[in-house]
Amino acid sequence: MLEVRSLSVSYGARQALDAVDLAVQPAEMVGLLGPNGAGKSTLLRVVSGTLRAASGAVLIDGVPLDEYERPALARLMAVVPGQTLVPFAMRVEELVALGRLPHEHPLLGPRVADRAAIDVAIERVGIGHLRGRDVRELSLGERQLAVVAMAVAQGARLLLLDEPTVHLDLHHQVAVMELLRDLAVRDGVTVLAVMHDVSLASHFFPRLVLLADGRVVADGTPRDVLTPERVREIYRIDPALVAVAQG
Amino acid sequence: MSAGVAARPRSAARPAWLEALRHRPLLLAVTGLVALAFALVAGLALGNVSIPIGDTVAIIGHNLLGWPAEVTWAASAETIVLELRLPRVITAMAVGAALSLAGATFQGLLRNPLADPYVLGTASGAALGAAIALLVPVQFALLGFGLLHVLAFTGALLAVAVVYRVSRLGGLNSLTSVLLTGYAIGSLLAAGLAMTMYLSGSNLRQIFFYLLGSFSLASWPQVVVGLPIIAIGSVVILSRARILNGLLLGEETAAHLGIDVRRERLLLLGAATLITAAAVALSGLIGFVGLVIPHLVRLVVGPNARSLLPLSVIYGAAFMAVADLIARIPGELPVGIVTAIIGAPFFLYLLRTNRAGYQL
Amino acid sequence: MNTRTIGIASALLALVLLGCQAPPAATPTMAPTQTSQAPTEAPTVAPTSSPTASPTDEPTASPTTEPTASSTVEPTASPQAQFPRTVVDDEGTSVTIESEPQSIVSLTPANTETLFALGAGDRLTGGTDFDDYPPEAAAAPDVVVQVEVLTEQIVDIDPDLILAGGNNFTPPAEIQRLRDLGFPVVVTYPETVDEVLADIELVGAAVGADEEAATIVAAMEERIAQVTDAVADLPQPRVFYEIGYLPDIYGPADDSFTADMVSLAGGEPITTGDPVSFVIPLERLVDEDPEIIVLGDAAYGVCPDSVAERPGWDEMTAVANDAIVPVDDIIVTRPAPRLGEGLAALALAIHPDADLAPPTAGTSYCEVPATP
Numbered sequence: 018m019l020e021v022r023s024l025s026v027s028y029g030a031r032q033a034l035d036a037v038d039l040a041v042q043p044a045e046m047v048g049l050l051g052p053n054g055a056g057k058s059t060l061l062r063v064v065s066g067t068l069r070a071a072s073g074a075v076l077i078d079g080v081p082l083d084e085y086e087r088p089a090l091a092r093l094m095a096v097v098p099g100q101t102l103v104p105f106a107m108r109v110e111e112l113v114a115l116g117r118l119p120h121e122h123p124l125l126g127p128r129v130a131d132r133a134a135i136d137v138a139i140e141r142v143g144i145g146h147l148r149g150r151d152v153r154e155l156s157l158g159e160r161q162l163a164v165v166a167m168a169v170a171q172g173a174r175l176l177l178l179d180e181p182t183v184h185l186d187l188h189h190q191v192a193v194m195e196l197l198r199d200l201a202v203r204d205g206v207t208v209l210a211v212m213h214d215v216s217l218a219s220h221f222f223p224r225l226v227l228l229a230d231g232r233v234v235a236d237g238t239p240r241d242v243l244t245p246e247r248v249r250e251i252y253r254i255d256p257a258l259v260a261v262a263q264g
Numbered sequence: 265m266s267a268g269v270a271a272r273p274r275s276a277a278r279p280a281w282l283e284a285l286r287h288r289p290l291l292l293a294v295t296g297l298v299a300l301a302f303a304l305v306a307g308l309a310l311g312n313v314s315i316p317i318g319d320t321v322a323i324i325g326h327n328l329l330g331w332p333a334e335v336t337w338a339a340s341a342e343t344i345v346l347e348l349r350l351p352r353v354i355t356a357m358a359v360g361a362a363l364s365l366a367g368a369t370f371q372g373l374l375r376n377p378l379a380d381p382y383v384l385g386t387a388s389g390a391a392l393g394a395a396i397a398l399l400v401p402v403q404f405a406l407l408g409f410g411l412l413h414v415l416a417f418t419g420a421l422l423a424v425a426v427v428y429r430v431s432r433l434g435g436l437n438s439l440t441s442v443l444l445t446g447y448a449i450g451s452l453l454a455a456g457l458a459m460t461m462y463l464s465g466s467n468l469r470q471i472f473f474y475l476l477g478s479f480s481l482a483s484w485p486q487v488v489v490g491l492p493i494i495a496i497g498s499v500v501i502l503s504r505a506r507i508l509n510g511l512l513l514g515e516e517t518a519a520h521l522g523i524d525v526r527r528e529r530l531l532l533l534g535a536a537t538l539i540t541a542a543a544v545a546l547s548g549l550i551g552f553v554g555l556v557i558p559h560l561v562r563l564v565v566g567p568n569a570r571s572l573l574p575l576s577v578i579y580g581a582a583f584m585a586v587a588d589l590i591a592r593i594p595g596e597l598p599v600g601i602v603t604a605i606i607g608a609p610f611f612l613y614l615l616r617t618n619r620a621g622y623q624l
Numbered sequence: 625m626n627t628r629t630i631g632i633a634s635a636l637l638a639l640v641l642l643g644c645q646a647p648p649a650a651t652p653t654m655a656p657t658q659t660s661q662a663p664t665e666a667p668t669v670a671p672t673s674s675p676t677a678s679p680t681d682e683p684t685a686s687p688t689t690e691p692t693a694s695s696t697v698e699p700t701a702s703p704q705a706q707f708p709r710t711v712v713d714d715e716g717t718s719v720t721i722e723s724e725p726q727s728i729v730s731l732t733p734a735n736t737e738t739l740f741a742l743g744a745g746d747r748l749t750g751g752t753d754f755d756d757y758p759p760e761a762a763a764a765p766d767v768v769v770q771v772e773v774l775t776e777q778i779v780d781i782d783p784d785l786i787l788a789g790g791n792n793f794t795p796p797a798e799i800q801r802l803r804d805l806g807f808p809v810v811v812t813y814p815e816t817v818d819e820v821l822a823d824i825e826l827v828g829a830a831v832g833a834d835e836e837a838a839t840i841v842a843a844m845e846e847r848i849a850q851v852t853d854a855v856a857d858l859p860q861p862r863v864f865y866e867i868g869y870l871p872d873i874y875g876p877a878d879d880s881f882t883a884d885m886v887s888l889a890g891g892e893p894i895t896t897g898d899p900v901s902f903v904i905p906l907e908r909l910v911d912e913d914p915e916i917i918v919l920g921d922a923a924y925g926v927c928p929d930s931v932a933e934r935p936g937w938d939e940m941t942a943v944a945n946d947a948i949v950p951v952d953d954i955i956v957t958r959p960a961p962r963l964g965e966g967l968a969a970l971a972l973a974i975h976p977d978a979d980l981a982p983p984t985a986g987t988s989y990c991e992v993p994a995t996p
Contacts (some may be wrong), residue, residue, distance in 0.1 A: 123503075340779050
């Protein structure tokens with residue numbers, strides 16, 4: 018589904034990504050880990066099209082990223098940022114409705130099919146009880162769920178998330194993670210998420226990619242990737258602090 | 265912000281009628297159009313000289329709709345209605361529509377509820393252009409527009425162009441720099457304006473009254489030139505309601521939703537500036553409308569641009585026509601004062617009614 | 625100007641150049657009234673001079689940037705049978721008046737005064753809210769309120785003639801609109817004393833009161849001559865004509881009308897040093913050191929005793945010698961028939977001992993009750 022070949026990105030003199038390779042299969046759920054400055058977010062931003070790479074290629078379904086038309090790409094790929102700022106009062110269903118932007122009629126707006134997709138997304142994410150509420154009055158966790166619902170409404174087969182559980186309470190952290198797993202397993206959505214919480218990631222992601230200094234250090238199951246030595250070396254902490262899921 | 269913040273308290277319930285209106289933008293549109301029609305008729309019927317309403321209707325019907333009728337009214341009445349009041353009402357509506365639409369657009373583009381049509385220095389640019397025109401001893405009249413109008417229009421456009429260049433809207437996430445640059449350029453131009461006013465001597469009065477805004481010099485030639493400009497710019501914006509919706513959550517999100525942010529930003533900015541410049545050239549600087557009408561509409565129907573934009577146009581036009589009517593009946597108050605006096609209390613009332621449900 | 629007008633103008637120009645005689649010598653700043661003695665034409669009278677036409681014209685040295693066409697004057701042959709006629713106003717616009725105007729709207733207080741002086745006051749159907757002389761002028765409906773021209777009112781009145789003020793006194797856009805609506809609008813903008821006289825003749829021509837205008841102008845010229853004669857041999861003190869005091873000191877700009885008046889009245893005018901600005905810094909005023917201060921703002925309550933109390937003013941000769949005199953600013957600066965008396969008032973303020981009859985017009989301010 019997603020292929021990253023020899024990707025390199027530099028911010029001025031600093032090499033943020035150094036010839037990174039990554040291949041993600043359809044319906045895979047992959048977590049990107051690494052200390053600050055490892056290049057996780059940079060990688061995500063190149064894949065989502067926000068940032069340009071100095072060299073290397075990103076292919077989605079075998080087609081290079083820059084050969085996609087914007088609306089087509091939007092129907093294929095959705096991005097959930099770490100936090101969303103809402104400047105005006107906006108209802109939950111209105112926010113979710115934005116996900117249909119790449120699908121709806123330019124002038125007439127959401128059609129019957131679009132409205133159905135919005136309703137489905139709201140139910141799928143389980144925020145039906147939040148209908149009619151102002152997004153800005155929700156808890157951060159609820160708001161994040163709404164944004165995920167927007168991505169679901171987009172109908173994308175590739176879901177990119179940038180630190181989706183920061184600022185959330187434990188309940189909603191787990192809720193989001195369970196939702197992602199559900200989407201991958203039931204709907205065949207490919208999930209690629211930058212995670213800052215190593216323990217959480219190890220519990221929910223079948224596959225983890227560990228980055229450090231712009232390079233892929235390890236790629237595999239949580240147990241294989243998060244060995245005590247690696248945790249000590251990369252994160253420079255006592256590995257006992259990290260509860261890695263076994264099996 | 266700490267993780268796990270508890271949910272904020274539920275908003276106080278909105279009044280039922282307000283809630284019902286939210287889902288009926290069409291009803292609001294029709295009501296607005298009715299108000300517009302009322303404002304048109306009132307604007308034609310009322311004025312400094314009293315003309316019997318029957319005569320007014322007959323004049324309009326006979327001249328514009330081709331009704332056969334015996335001419336029972338004075339020629340001066342016909343002149344007043346057709347040459348003075350009609351272009352004036354139309355200009356007021358066009359300006360009200362333009363300012364409201366531009367305000368809604370800038371608020372959406374800049375994602376800032378405090379944005380108004382003049383936020384990027386348009387006002388200062390136009391004012392400076394007008395002041396220079398009054399200083400320069402050139403008599404110039406083209407299609408009902410004097411040097412004043414041309415320079416005001418040009419000044420408005422140039423100011424925004426400068427702000428755009430200087431703030432280098434190339435990169436995303438530069439909204440703060442745009443706003444600050446707009447403020448800085450605006451201040452610079454205002455200083456230039458003050459200097460010009462100082463040098464202007466007896467023309468100071470003219471500049472001053474231009475700054476307060478007025479429709480008293482509206483004329484058909486101006487309408488013929490100004491209205492198409494406003495119409496074209498408005499159509500460009502209205503057709504891009506979808507884009508403004510996409511921009512609600514930020515430019516990155518908009519890009520991810522498939523929007524060509526760079527191009528659309530330029531188009532929307534250009535169109536909004538164009539209609540603002542035309543409005544300012546037609547009537548001077550009228551404040552408040554461009555800020556408040558979009559907010560009022562948003563309070564009722566929410567941020568969906570597909571409802572917000574057309575309703576802003578309709579209600580902006582109606583509001584301005586009514587404001588101008590009120591301004592001219594007691595003997596020519598500056599219309600900018602009237603818009604503030606009517607609008608502010610009503611806005612406060614609506615904020616109170618909707619208390620917790622809306623934060624600016 | 626249409627072709628017919630130009631053709632007739634050229635013909636008249638030729639005749640004027642052939643037949644005109646130099647008038648009696650005038651004082652340095654005064655030009656004789658620009659009356660071109662053209663022979664009587666057929667009932668249709670045509671316009672005459674542009675500024676360069678008559679050799680008797682004195683080129684007006686005014687700093688204005690607009691073309692100051694001197695107004696046209698008609699021959700005085702047969703009264704009241706001279707319409708339709710075309711006059712050229714102070715902006716150089718030719719205005720055709722179809723018949724003797726019976727309904728006249730004036731947009732400046734000066735023109736209103738002139739109308740009444742010409743005996744045409746009964747034909748005034750609309751005036752300004754500042755019309756204050758003669759008292760009956762205030763009775764006319766106001767079509768100008770503050771600076772706003774009530775166009776609807778004017779259209780409703782449907783006048784035969786509108787008199788407007790130049791240099792933005794009446795908004796140019798408004799003048800254009802009234803003309804577009806078909807009204808003849810004559811714009812007056814006198815920048816010197818000569819031009820005031822010319823404007824009275826212009827208005828006279830426009831309303832069909834040429835004889836009355838000539839009479840008024842002659843009387844004004846005589847009074848002005850009286851004044852200039854009376855002060856001719858007197859020393860010329862430095863005079864500061866105060867137009868206002870707050871928030872800045874306002875005085876005559878260089879080459880302005882007020883400066884002109886002070887010169888004629890036998891004073892050396894202290895000006896702001898700028899042809900456009902009316903603001904004079906205190907330092908400059910102290911440096912110029914006026915010997916006499918004339919209070920043009922006396923009508924607003926500024927009287928001589930308050931001047932001495934102003935910080936920094938006591939250094940001036942005028943304050944030391946208590947040579948501070950209030951005048952009625954309106955008759956001194958309003959370009960209307962009372963200007964002659966205004967000049968006399970100003971001259972007497974500067975030269976109290978001049979051999980000159982006191983002004984017969986104007987209000988006295990700051991009257992000090994006579995000590996018993």
